Amino acid sequence: MNVIEINQLTKYYGKHRGIENVTFSVEEGEIFGFIGPNGAGKSTTIRALLSLIHPTSGSATIFGKDCIKYGSELRRDIGYLPSEVFYYEHMKVLEVLKYSASFYDDVDYTRIQTLADVMDLDLTKRIDDLSYGNKKKVGIIQGLLHEPKLIILDEPTGGLDPLMQQNFFDLIRTENKKGATVLFSSHILSEVQKLCGRVAIIKDGTIVKIENIRDMQKHNYKKFTLEYKGVIDVHHFNLDGITNLTLEENTLHFLFKGDINRIIERLQGQALLNFLVEEPSLEEIFMHYYQKED
Amino acid sequence: MNILKQELRMGKKALIIWCLSLAGILVLFMLIYPSISSQLEDFQKVFKSFPIEFQRALGIADLQLNTILSYYQFPFTYILLAGAVQAMNMGVAVISSEVREKTGDFLFVKPVTRNRIISMKILAVLVQILITNAFVFVAALITVTILSAEPYNVKLFVLITSSLLFIQIFFASLGLFVSAFLRRIRTVLPISMGVVFIFYIIFLLNETLKDEKLGLISPFGYFDLSELSKTMNYDSLYLLLWFVLVGLFIFLTFRLFARKDLPSI
Numbered sequence: 001m002n003v004i005e006i007n008q009l010t011k012y013y014g015k016h017r018g019i020e021n022v023t024f025s026v027e028e029g030e031i032f033g034f035i036g037p038n039g040a041g042k043s044t045t046i047r048a049l050l051s052l053i054h055p056t057s058g059s060a061t062i063f064g065k066d067c068i069k070y071g072s073e074l075r076r077d078i079g080y081l082p083s084e085v086f087y088y089e090h091m092k093v094l095e096v097l098k099y100s101a102s103f104y105d106d107v108d109y110t111r112i113q114t115l116a117d118v119m120d121l122d123l124t125k126r127i128d129d130l131s132y133g134n135k136k137k138v139g140i141i142q143g144l145l146h147e148p149k150l151i152i153l154d155e156p157t158g159g160l161d162p163l164m165q166q167n168f169f170d171l172i173r174t175e176n177k178k179g180a181t182v183l184f185s186s187h188i189l190s191e192v193q194k195l196c197g198r199v200a201i202i203k204d205g206t207i208v209k210i211e212n213i214r215d216m217q218k219h220n221y222k223k224f225t226l227e228y229k230g231v232i233d234v235h236h237f238n239l240d241g242i243t244n245l246t247l248e249e250n251t252l253h254f255l256f257k258g259d260i261n262r263i264i265e266r267l268q269g270q271a272l273l274n275f276l277v278e279e280p281s282l283e284e285i286f287m288h289y290y291q292k293e294d
Numbered sequence: 295m296n297i298l299k300q301e302l303r304m305g306k307k308a309l310i311i312w313c314l315s316l317a318g319i320l321v322l323f324m325l326i327y328p329s330i331s332s333q334l335e336d337f338q339k340v341f342k343s344f345p346i347e348f349q350r351a352l353g354i355a356d357l358q359l360n361t362i363l364s365y366y367q368f369p370f371t372y373i374l375l376a377g378a379v380q381a382m383n384m385g386v387a388v389i390s391s392e393v394r395e396k397t398g399d400f401l402f403v404k405p406v407t408r409n410r411i412i413s414m415k416i417l418a419v420l421v422q423i424l425i426t427n428a429f430v431f432v433a434a435l436i437t438v439t440i441l442s443a444e445p446y447n448v449k450l451f452v453l454i455t456s457s458l459l460f461i462q463i464f465f466a467s468l469g470l471f472v473s474a475f476l477r478r479i480r481t482v483l484p485i486s487m488g489v490v491f492i493f494y495i496i497f498l499l500n501e502t503l504k505d506e507k508l509g510l511i512s513p514f515g516y517f518d519l520s521e522l523s524k525t526m527n528y529d530s531l532y533l534l535l536w537f538v539l540v541g542l543f544i545f546l547t548f549r550l551f552a553r554k555d556l557p558s559i
Contacts, residue, residue, distance in 0.1 A: 013555075043558050050403045053555040076405040086396035088304065102296040103404040142400070 001028045001064075003150055003181040004049065008058035011044050018044040019205045021058065026183055031176055033196030033213070034185040041205040042185040043083060046154050049183075050080060062150065076104060079148035083155035083185075085139035089128040093138055096127060097145065104146040115141045118167055133159035140168060144175060151175060151182045157191055169195055224263065226252045227274035236266060255280055297401075297411060301388065301418030309422050312380045316373055316426065317433035323369030324437045327362060334365070350502045362442045363450050366434075367519040370454055373430065374461050374514065375494055381423055381462035382486035385469020388415045389551065390479040398556045412551055416470065416544065423462045431455050450523060457517035457528075464513045464536060465490060467543035474550035478557060510535065 004026040011018035019041035026032040036042050047053045049060055051071035060067045062074050087096045094112070101107040116123050119137040130138065136159045143151065151172065157165050172195065176182055186192050192199055193213055201208045226232075228250045237245065241258035250273075256263060260277075267275075330337070341349060389412065392398040401411060434455055438446065469486060473479060497514035509515045516532035 047556070047558060052399065052402055053558075054553060072405050072407040072410075074405075075403055078403070080399075080403045082399040084396070084399075087400060088300075088397055089395070090304070099296065099300055100400070100404070103406060 002026065003028050004032075004060070004062055004183060005064075006045070006049075006058075006060045009045065009048060009055050009060055010057045011041075011048060011053060012056045017205050018053075018056075019048075019202075022202070022205075022207055024200045024207060024210055026181060028181055029176070029179060030198065031172070031182040031184060031196045033192035033199035034183060034202065035187060035189060035192050035199055036202035037187055040202045042187075042202060043154055044205075045202070046080075046152055046183070046185060049152065050075065050078070076146075077149040079143040079146065079151045081136075081139045081143040081151075081153045081156050083158065085135045087127045087135070087138060089126075091127055092123070093121065093125055093127065093130070094123040096138060097123070097142055100142040101145055107146050111145055111147075112141065115144060115171070118171060119164065120167075131159075133161065133164070136160055137164070140171070144171065147175070147178075147180075149180055151180050152185075153182065154185045155187065156184070157186070157188070165191070221255050221257050221280045222260065223276075223278040223280040224252075224254050224256055225274070225276035225278070226267075226272060228252070229271040229273055239263075239266070295414075297406070297414035298418050298421075301415055302421060305384070305418065305422055309425060313426055313429040316376060316380075316430050319376070320369055320373050320430065320434055321437050323372075324366065324434075324441055327365050327441055331362075331365075347502045350504075351498055362438060362446055363454065364523060366438060366451070367454060367523070370434075370458075371519060374458055374517075374519075375490065377426065377430075377458050377462050378465045378490045378493075378514075379486050380426065381419075382465040382469040382490055383482055384419045384422060385466035386473045386479060386485055387469075387482045388419050388473075389470065389547075390473040390476075390482070393478060393557060394480065402556055408551055409548060412548055416547075419466050419470075420463075423459065423466060426462070427456075427459045430458060450526060453522050453526070453528070454519055457519065457522070460517055460528075460536060461513060464516075464540055467540045467547075470547040471543040471550075474547045474554070513539075 002025040006022055006024055009022040010020050022041070022045055034042055034045070044053070048055050049062065049067050051068045054068065063077070065074055067074060088099075091099070093116075097112050098109075101109065101112070112123070116137075119140060121134060121137040121141065125134075127135070127138070136156070140156065143153075153172070156168065160168060169191075172182060172184075182195075184192065184196055196213055198210065198212055200210045230250070232247065232250060232252055234245070234247060234252070237252070237254065239256075239262065241256055241262075243255045243257075245252070245254040247253075392401055402408065435451070438451060465486075468489065472485065472489070479485065493512045494514055496508065497512040497518075500508045500512065500515060513536065516536050517528065521529070
């Protein structure tokens with residue numbers, strides 16, 4: 001069963017594009033990654049799902065029901081963590097969490113303390129005394145408190161230190177094992193790779209690709225930088241699997257997907273000054289997806 | 295009910311300050327009455343020597359200063375003005391603060407409809423207006439009763455004092471409509487001060503012009519205190535207009551907010 005089904009969803013802010021014809025679905029029980037650079041439309045899609053904004057055209061359903069029409073009913077089973085968290089400044093953490101809980105039926109209030117212990121959060125502090133990371137923790141707890149069936153996370157790890165990120169990922173995995181479906185939006189490929197089964201890649205408001213993480217890792221791109229002593233023969237690297245080949249004076253850059261040994265073979269007997277193999281940035285992978293589109 | 299409770303808790307401090315200052319100013323002004331009541335006849339003579347347009351602009355053309363209630367109108371005009379600012383502040387801020395303080399992403403993803411959130415917020419404003427009015431009413435009643443040497447017209451006192459409630463409800467609903475209409479409101483006070491004073495200036499201007507159509511524009515004219523003491527009742531046409539406008543503003547607030555996009559942070 002599909003928990004989320006998005007169909008040709010389009011949102012324009014006046015003439016300004018938000019998203020265009022976004023279509024994908026999230027199955028029950030999966031952790032679905034949603035990646036793209038800043039401003040690609042991740043938040044716009046999520047905000048439409050939560051009926052914070054009204055789509056220009058297209059539709060989206062959650063648990064089979066239209067997300068605008070049945071918004072308030074559906075939101076009972078959704079836990080949402082916004083990318084930037086803001087709460088009523090003069091309230092204490094515990095007060096905010098209790099206020100949040102008061103909107104749902106049958107909330108287990110002991111979970112507040114349990115979750116606060118896991119995330120190492122002081123419940124007696126005032127919101128305006130909290131750091132960015134600690135506010136994020138409040139967000140995580142209020143999003144998970146009512147044990148939602150669908151968890152929507154919009155860039156959740158910003159501000160969290162690595163240890164807390166780990167605790168947070170564990171929390172998400174636990175909720176997922178209990179049956180919750182997760183939509184995880186991020187611009188950091190590595191954290192999505194850690195957690196998600198499938199990903200949708202969005203750029204400039206449109207979905208570029210929907211892929212299995214395992215398949216993606218299979219075509220694992222490497223970024224090569226070669227600095228030559230003498231003159232470079234570019235034709236030497238006229239190989240299948242090489243993209244984004246650029247030449248600056250005596251430095252050669254390219255992305256490569258495939259058996260690395262084939263590159264090593266080509267390097268035999270070459271006089272190199274420097275040799276770098278790196279993980280490509282998300283941007284570079286996106287560039288690649290773009291070229292494929294053309 | 296949790297939203298209502300939350301709103302009242304957040305507005306508590308401002309409400310206490312407003313109640314104390316409104317009642318305080320009124321009481322302070324009234325305390326001057328005994329010391330000048332013997333000279334009021336002379337004051338009136340001086341006023342009557344002013345040109346008639348000037349008298350009208352000051353709202354003293356029909357003034358009879360021989361009773362405590364005719365004096366009471368004076369400070370109460372300023373209470374109306376300040377009360378209008380307070381009510382409009384609440385009206386503009388109550389919903390727009392969720393956008394300004396960026397807490398909308400918290401409240402509007404809760405399992406409640408937008409209409410319910412707005413109803414609860416309007417209710418919270420209404421409760422705060424009622425508390426303000428009750429407080430001012432009691433403070434005024436005690437002060438006037440103590441200071442008045444002879445019995446005074448209770449009906450007129452109630453009419454004058456209750457006009458605050460009508461004025462506040464009007465400006466609160468206008469504020470709600472403004473907040474629904476504008477995309478993003480950065481600061482509240484300049485908007486409410488501006489709007490209230492423009493309406494007050496229109497009212498003052500019309501006191502000299504006495505133009506009927508212009509009179510329809512300003513709510514301060516609907517509850518003209520110097521008219522009240524002559525007719526001993528609210529003007530039914532103005533009351534109807536007040537009712538229609540308040541209803542329209544509230545309706546449009548619901549209507550506009552139902553379709554509104556919450557700007558992302």
